[in-house]
Amino acid sequence: MNNPHRIVLASDNCAGVHPRVMQAIAEANHGQVSSYGYDPYTQVAIQEFKKILGENIEVLFVSNGTGANVTALSSMIQPFEAVVAAQTSHLHEDECGAPERITGCKFISVPSQNGKITVDQIQRTLVRVGDEHRSQVRVVSITQSTEYGTVYTLEEIREIADFCHKNQLFLHVDGARIANAAAALGVGFREMLRDTGADAVSFGATKNGLMMGEAIIFFGKNRFPNAKYFRKQNMQLASKMRFLSAQFIPYLAENIWLQNAEHANRMAKLFYQKAKHLPITFTQKVEVNVVFAILPPEIIEPLQEKFYFYVWNEYTNEVRLMFSFQTTEKEVEKLVLELEKLLK
Numbered sequence: 026m027n028n029p030h031r032i033v034l035a036s037d038n039c040a041g042v043h044p045r046v047m048q049a050i051a052e053a054n055h056g057q058v059s060s061y062g063y064d065p066y067t068q069v070a071i072q073e074f075k076k077i078l079g080e081n082i083e084v085l086f087v088s089n090g091t092g093a094n095v096t097a098l099s100s101m102i103q104p105f106e107a108v109v110a111a112q113t114s115h116l117h118e119d120e121c122g123a124p125e126r127i128t129g130c131k132f133i134s135v136p137s138q139n140g141k142i143t144v145d146q147i148q149r150t151l152v153r154v155g156d157e158h159r160s161q162v163r164v165v166s167i168t169q170s171t172e173y174g175t176v177y178t179l180e181e182i183r184e185i186a187d188f189c190h191k192n193q194l195f196l197h198v199d200g201a202r203i204a205n206a207a208a209a210l211g212v213g214f215r216e217m218l219r220d221t222g223a224d225a226v227s228f229g230a231t232k233n234g235l236m237m238g239e240a241i242i243f244f245g246k247n248r249f250p251n252a253k254y255f256r257k258q259n260m261q262l263a264s265k266m267r268f269l270s271a272q273f274i275p276y277l278a279e280n281i282w283l284q285n286a287e288h289a290n291r292m293a294k295l296f297y298q299k300a301k302h303l304p305i306t307f308t309q310k311v312e313v314n315v316v317f318a319i320l321p322p323e324i325i326e327p328l329q330e331k332f333y334f335y336v337w338n339e340y341t342n343e344v345r346l347m348f349s350f351q352t353t354e355k356e357v358e359k360l361v362l363e364l365e366k367l368l369k
């Protein structure tokens with residue numbers, strides 16, 4: 026990112042911290058409290074999760090999304106078992122093998138065009154059940170919203186969860202952008218996650234206004250009693266936990282998650298509305314805060330001089346334009362104007 030004046034559409038991770046969240050961190054910076062999560066801020070943050078998701082949950086704060094995924098999965102699985110996830114998933118593509126290395130498990134990828142997987146695909150991985158020569162599938166992991174900006178409907182999640190439970194599998198949701206999905210569906214987290222039957226969620230918030238920090242939620246108490254030990258072994262147990270957990274207090278209690286996610290989603294939709302007449306190919310449905318499009322190769326570099334974004338597929342010239350809670354309408358308009366100019 027050499028030119029500091031470029032408009033950033035590379036990732037929602039490039040956005041800053043919501044002022045209320047920053048304030049919550051500053052407010053937590055008073056005096057001395059117990060470490061490792063035995064502090065009042067962490068207890069209040071857990072209560073905020075319980076208000077939203079119900080009493081019967083376990084909440085573990087961790088510092089990043091890969092750590093949340095790896096710790097959640099470690100807690101649900103034995104080393105001779107396997108995790109099924111979309112080939113396009115962050116787990117497979119963007120965690121440098123941490124899930125395989127840390128859990129010691131096999132990860133089975135199923136093909137996906139839009140980031141989602143189906144019950145049929147999961148079914149086809151369930152072969153040689155009980156055969157000690159084959160890793161036994163124990164967890165299905167889906168991403169909500171997906172890496173391609175698509176969103177599982179509640180019915181789709183429920184169908185996968187029901188299938189998992191009928192087959193003694195657990196359903197894990199990588200929710201790095203869970204707020205964007207909830208905002209897009211117009212539902213709460215309880216309806217989307219607990220009521221559909223998910224067993225565990227990596228509840229992301231860093232991309233949507235936190236400085237850093239995610240939460241692992243397990244539905245049901247003591248279902249995965251080893252999770253706290255895995256969090257420590259996976260180096261995700263922050264000693265000054267209050268600064269992670271305090272961020273979630275206003276984030277949840279003051280609906281910052283919703284305001285931010287709705288705004289980011291709206292910016293992506295606004296761009297799509299204004300740009301859909303242009304001679305570019307949109308490759309995915311625009312459901313949350315990201316747009317995938319194939320651009321004529323000759324305009325990519327000139328566009329990148331003013332806008333910072335990733336080329337997602339170098340072979341097809343597909344780019345990813347990601348909008349955040351800090352993207353402005355003006356920035357979206359500038360992008361459309363620049364595209365119009367370059368495409369003339």
Ligand SMILES: Cc1ncc(COP(=O)(O)O)c(C=O)c1O
Pocket residue numbers: 089090091092115116168171172199201202
């Ligand atoms: C789908 C998904 N899962 C998890 C993560 C978390 O990754 P990190 O370890 O970089 O916080 C990301 C971040 O890009 C993501 O997009």
